[in-house]
Amino acid sequence: MSCAPPPPILRLHPPSSISPFSSPRRPHLSPRTCPWRLAAAREMPWPHVLTVAGSDSSAGAGIQADVKACAALGAYCSSVITAVTAQNTAGVQGVHLVPEELIREQLQSVLSDMSVDVVIPSAGIIKILCESLQKFPVKALVVDPVMVSTSGDSLSDPSTLTYYRDGLFAMADIVTPNVKEASKLLGGVSLHTIADMRDAAESIYKFGPRYVLVKGGDMPDSSEAIDVFYDGKEFVEFRGHRIKTRNTHGTGCTLASSIAAELAKGSSMLNAVQVAKNFVESALHHSKDLVIGNGPQGPFDHLFRLKCPPYNIGSQQRFNPDSLFLYAVTDSRMNKRWGHSIEDAVKAAIEGGATIVQLREKDIESRPFLEAAKACMEICRSSGVPLLINDRVDIALACNADGVHVGQSDISAREVRELLGPGKIIGVSCKTPAQAEQAWRDGADYLGCGGVFPTTTKANNPTLGFEGLKAVCLASKLPVVAIGGINATNAGSVMELDFPNLKGVAVVSALFDRECVSSETRNLRSILASVRCLA
Numbered sequence: 198m199s200c201a202p203p204p205p206i207l208r209l210h211p212p213s214s215i216s217p218f219s220s221p222r223r224p225h226l227s228p229r230t231c232p233w234r235l236a237a238a239r240e241m242p243w244p245h246v247l248t249v250a251g252s253d254s255s256a257g258a259g260i261q262a263d264v265k266a267c268a269a270l271g272a273y274c275s276s277v278i279t280a281v282t283a284q285n286t287a288g289v290q291g292v293h294l295v296p297e298e299l300i301r302e303q304l305q306s307v308l309s310d311m312s313v314d315v316v317i318p319s320a321g322i323i324k325i326l327c328e329s330l331q332k333f334p335v336k337a338l339v340v341d342p343v344m345v346s347t348s349g350d351s352l353s354d355p356s357t358l359t360y361y362r363d364g365l366f367a368m369a370d371i372v373t374p375n376v377k378e379a380s381k382l383l384g385g386v387s388l389h390t391i392a393d394m395r396d397a398a399e400s401i402y403k404f405g406p407r408y409v410l411v412k413g414g415d416m417p418d419s420s421e422a423i424d425v426f427y428d429g430k431e432f433v434e435f436r437g438h439r440i441k442t443r444n445t446h447g448t449g450c451t452l453a454s455s456i457a458a459e460l461a462k463g464s465s466m467l468n469a470v471q472v473a474k475n476f477v478e479s480a481l482h483h484s485k486d487l488v489i490g491n492g493p494q495g496p497f498d499h500l501f502r503l504k505c506p507p508y509n510i511g512s513q514q515r516f517n518p519d520s521l522f523l524y525a526v527t528d529s530r531m532n533k534r535w536g537h538s539i540e541d542a543v544k545a546a547i548e549g550g551a552t553i554v555q556l557r558e559k560d561i562e563s564r565p566f567l568e569a570a571k572a573c574m575e576i577c578r579s580s581g582v583p584l585l586i587n588d589r590v591d592i593a594l595a596c597n598a599d600g601v602h603v604g605q606s607d608i609s610a611r612e613v614r615e616l617l618g619p620g621k622i623i624g625v626s627c628k629t630p631a632q633a634e635q636a637w638r639d640g641a642d643y644l645g646c647g648g649v650f651p652t653t654t655k656a657n658n659p660t661l662g663f664e665g666l667k668a669v670c671l672a673s674k675l676p677v678v679a680i681g682g683i684n685a686t687n688a689g690s691v692m693e694l695d696f697p698n699l700k701g702v703a704v705v706s707a708l709f710d711r712e713c714v715s716s717e718t719r720n721l722r723s724i725l726a727s728v729r730c731l732a
């Protein structure tokens with residue numbers, strides 16, 4: 198149903214895969230002596246975390262957890278081993294430190310060869326670390342002050358405390374003690390309540406890190422797992438469901454390396470912590486009945502998503518908030534009115550330059566809906582445009598859609614995330630800052646905010662106006678797409694609002710309640726582009 202010659206459309210290319218590199222005997226390199234390094238970095242920057250930590254023979258914590266968590270979240274993880282521990286699901290049986298000279302050599306080997314974004318350092322190597330980071334600066338340091346494991350075993354000698362407090366913390370972007378570690382760092386104060394955790398975060402902040410996260414995984418008698426975040430001014434409580442399982446060995450290491458992976462990928466600190474917390478919770482949920490070892494505390498499966506059907510088919514693109522620029526939302530009644538099939542309407546919207554598509558089909562039976570969704574997936578995949586399904590998680594799972602959009606009365610984003618897993622896009626319709634806050638806590642990727650203008654698409658939908666849109670945008674760190682009554686006449690004025698997280702407009706009738714969907718979309722896209730360039 199093309200009505201005019203199509204102009205070039207936006208194509209989002211999936212990242213290509215990482216190439217193997219570095220033989221074990223390659224000499225130390227410097228960027229000056231290896232020009233191919235710079236060229237490769239420009240073509241394919243790959244998020245890279247270096248963990249400096251101990252090996253855990255049971256492979257649930259330490260280096261092994263870091264490598265698995267980073268792999269699961271799409272970052273490369275190199276490792277400098279500082280200690281070899283003998284441990285299993287019953288506890289820690291032995292710790293043997295690696296000689297300082299060999300730690301120095303490992304650091305030099307990795308940092309001289311690879312572009313590292315984020316380092317997770319350990320205590321006792323501050324001097325060597327400072328020397329290395331002067332030569333090879335990185336974006337961030339995530340310090341997990343490993344002293345006491347969840348099993349209650351000590352993993353460090355008493356001098357470690359001083360190393361952290363008087364050295365490493367001042368260099369850290371974030372430090373992530375558990376409650377027992379926070380207590381030790383503060384001379385043995387007892388931590389029983391959220392208020393105690395806040396006080397502890399405030400006191401630890403004075404040692405010099407930019408952010409503190411006091412983890413509450415080991416707080417007894419709580420139905421929630423609550424971590425307290427402090428940025429020097431404000432506190433944020435990260436609340437998650439407490440998963441009933443024995444398999445919590447390595448949650449702390451996993452949380453720290455997941456934060457590092459997200460920072461390496463370019464996230465802000467708050468988002469990195471939120472993604473990391475959601476990841477740990479999902480991993481525990483999917484591993485709650487796993488039986489590995491005979492002791493009281495087992496490991497969990499970091500790569501749980503490989504076993505979930507939606508993830509093992511092809512490679513998923515990461516969500517790019519810029520794809521919200523021109524968001525086309527279908528409506529079967531409108532398609533019927535104009536004699537368009539869903540597939541034709543989607544094809545035409547993409548031809549016209551839609552950057553993301555949502556199938557919002559309220560009056561269609563499940564089977565024809567799934568068939569149309571599968572056909573639309575093919576169209577969208579081949580154009581690099583993400584396809585989301587409104588509300589119907591079952592349809593999204595069955596057609597392996599890129600995500601789901603839910604409203605306030607649909608199942609929550611947190612539950613959708615449990616079903617879809619961490620790789621999919623989840624959007625939530627929000628009208629208020631409180632709803633936006635909840636969506637962010639539930640692990641949403643973006644917010645749909647409206648109706649900005651009066652609309653006939655949705656009955657009984659209060660109009661928020663620019664003020665309501667502004668309140669939601671300012672209250673949230675998530676990307677926002679404006680929706681409701683947006684058309685060629687008013688779209689420019691929405692984009693002119695220029696809130697940093699307002700990424701685009703979502704449109705139903707101005708695209709689909711028209712004869713020629715592609716030319717309407719093209720026209721709207723050029724209006725948006727005249728106000729704001731797509732980054």
Ligand SMILES: Nc1ncnc2c1ncn2[C@@H]1O[C@H](COP(=O)(O)OP(=O)(O)OP(=O)(O)O)[C@@H](O)[C@H]1O
Pocket residue numbers: 258345346347348374375376412413414415422423424437438439440441442445446447448449450451452474477478481
């Ligand atoms: N049972 C659970 N259910 C959900 N989340 C949990 C659970 N246990 C821990 N967490 C979460 O895991 C993360 C790590 O917290 P925790 O306090 O267990 O760290 P840790 O004691 O340093 O871990 P470890 O020593 O086992 O590596 C936190 O975000 C915490 O809220």
Ligand SMILES: Cc1ncc(CO)c(N)n1
Pocket residue numbers: 250251252253258259260282343345346347352446447448449450
């Ligand atoms: C090696 C190592 N590092 C960290 C932890 C904390 O869980 C552990 N148990 N083992």
Ligand SMILES: [Mg+2]
Pocket residue numbers: 346347375414415445448449
């Ligand atoms: Mg713990």
